[in-house]
Amino acid sequence: MSEWQKFVSELTQATHEIVRSIAQFLPRLIWTLIIVLIGWVVAYILKSILRSILRLVRFDKLSEHAGAAQLLKKAALPSFSELLSRFVFWVAWIGFILIGVSVLGIVGMQEHVARFFGFLPRLFAALFVFFFGLLASSFFSRAALLAAVNADLPSPRLISSTIRTLIIVFSVSMGFEELGLAEHTVLVAFSIVFGSLMLGLALAFGLGGRDLARRFLERRFVHEKKEEKEDELSPL
């Protein structure tokens, strides 16, 4: 066999192999594309259903109460229900894309897909914690503001924003812990923030605000009794 014939034979063999590989790969690619396409349709339907449900239960109002709507507005983002619907769309579609890609039979891909689906519950739990943290922070900070104003306490907004910050920091750290992201860093950061805040308040109130503390305590326990005596109004 001449060199030329040998070359042609190898080339033919290689071409056959390529054609066979393509013939083997093409149906899988088509399946992948079909899965991705079906995924898009399913994700879109899911998004539409979720959007309708959230509108029905007035979720945007709830997020407005939670203060989340204001945060989103400041960040020029759409409403919370829209954001959540889009999030579900992308999660569902990415899920389908990964399933489609795994059909291609790429080595190691199955493991990544499994990890992605394993991560989803934690992601939802973190979002849940964060949203209800915002809701709780808004409710309790407003309750503190109203109580402080009605009791005529000094600096009601400071009291209110301190409570809001603490609850948000707490819920964010819980959310990160749920995600498993920088667990120790977040925990340590939270401990430092909380501890330093308490220490700062104690120092400010005990040293810096001795006079304020005295006046406050006097007003609560000495002066108020005098005023109660002076004020004879009865609302009912």
Add this chain to the structure above:
Amino acid sequence: MTEGSILTDDFLRELINVGEVDILIGVPTYNHAGTVGQVVQAIRTGLLKYFPRQRSVIINADGGSKDATQELVRAASISDLQHGPSLHALRTLHSISTQYPGGPANGAALHTVLAAAELLRATTCVVISPDSTNIEPEWLESLLRPVSRDGIDLVLPLYRRNKFDGLLVRNLVYPMTRALYCKRVREPYPAEFAFSGRLGGYFLGQEIWSQEVARAGAEIYMTISAIAGNFRLAQSFLGTKTRVDHVPADLVPAMRQTVGVLFWSLEQNFSIWSAHPDSQPIPTIGAEHEVSLDPIRVNRKRLHQMFVHGVAELEPVLESILSAPTLAELQSAASVAEEDFRYSNELWVRTVYEFAASHHKSVISRDHIVQALVPLYRGKTHTFLLENQDASADEVESNVEALCLAFERLKPYLLEKWDGRK
């Protein structure tokens, strides 16, 4: 809570021993050892004097007193009554004391009284406040007679009060109830009131007794419910209303018990209040209003400071409750000096109606909405005190009437806000 669970076995046994009665007198108490004896004494004298032939029972519903309140009521028997020679007991007067579960709450006490009244088939019932130390035996006749003789279903009291007493009732609860429910009831949140067995059964059948609203403000709920149910109402003049020294002047619970329940009732009775046009007087026995002019010490400057402080600090909360023009007007009013400050009737009515609409829409927590009204009410109180500083009884009455008319005139404004239209 079912009727069976609120009446304990011992209490049921005592009620069965009493048998059917004509008159039931309910006395809700909680640590009232200092006053309850005097009140029960007056009740017994009133019964002997005006209703000697009727079968009567005094039911003391106690919220778990730590003093001798219950013992004092139980000790009350017909033999130790210091009555005059003309008073003769023709019937045994029973006196029962029971402790209802769940801690002190007027609503739970009233629920106990209603359940007992139904069991004993009482035709006429009256509730007397243990704080009314100046109660006269005649009060019983004034309250019970219209029910037993004239077939009235609910008799509400009228008192002689200081011109600066009961300001929340005068500046909000009375005018708003009158404007919306179209009945001129001067004391929609009564301390004393009488009702027929028929109305008692109707109240008992309402599904509100397990709700917080019934625990806190059952009295105003009963008034509104009687109006909404088309029952016959009347008001009867009793006399001077004494000041209760131990009741805290804390506005927040007072606001919850009255305004919170009134706002809540608007949602339940929308078809009723939205349809009625003008307010109508109800039958009145005795003087319609009497005002005493004794001076009262009030720190008006502090009221103004608390209003200004409240408007400034609560801005983010008020923004979600009030419309932008109303909030701007309030902020502008809060920026003037105390001597020039006036909270006009129109602005006050718009404020209250916008709060009611926001309460209906639940723009924020409903309890927070009620609490946010407290500093604004302080501003209105300041203006009322200033305007009526040297006013005669008639002038005070005419100022209250002007406010009532403003509430009636602006009723369409509430309807507009209620629907969410601008």
